[in-house]
Amino acid sequence: MATVVASGGDGKEQGVETSVTYYRLEEVAKRNSSKDIWLVIHGRVYDVSRFLDEHPGGEEVLMEQAGGDATESFEDVGHSSDAREMLKQYYIGDVHPVRTSRARREPLKSNTCKSYWSYWIFPIVGAILLGFLYRYYMAESKSS
């Protein structure tokens, strides 16, 4: 079961049933000081504060990405599989899957209503047509 961590606070809050901690992008964005650096790579949040001095590519590149999504820069460098393996050491959680404001405004569209009407409309229209045809037929047979 996943735990959602709201933005604000110290960002380390965790619930009772925890397997993944989610951080909002606003929370990650705050971690951009020289001593406290978080970044996002492929939707995962990494606390690289203690990795700055050790990063073979230098601390500047990490600081440039601090608090943001570093996926593109990380991939552009073509990091080795060892580097990707190292990521695990700094992993602290996932980016919170936020619904877009549009998705929040629009309720989930259901087909139930649509199919309900199409279920009734065809028999009704068919019955009306049959009624007209019958009247037409009767009028014709009377006049002849």
Ligand code: HEM
């Ligand atoms: C937690 C995240 C990161 C880890 C664990 C990591 C790890 C490493 C490692 C192990 C290397 C040595 C080369 C290799 O094995 O590929 C390296 C090199 C490098 N990294 Fe990172 N890196 C991270 C994030 C980044 C980011 C966000 C950038 C942004 C541009 C970056 C830029 C570089 C550069 C420029 C080099 C030097 C490449 C070279 O000299 O060929 N790294 N990194």
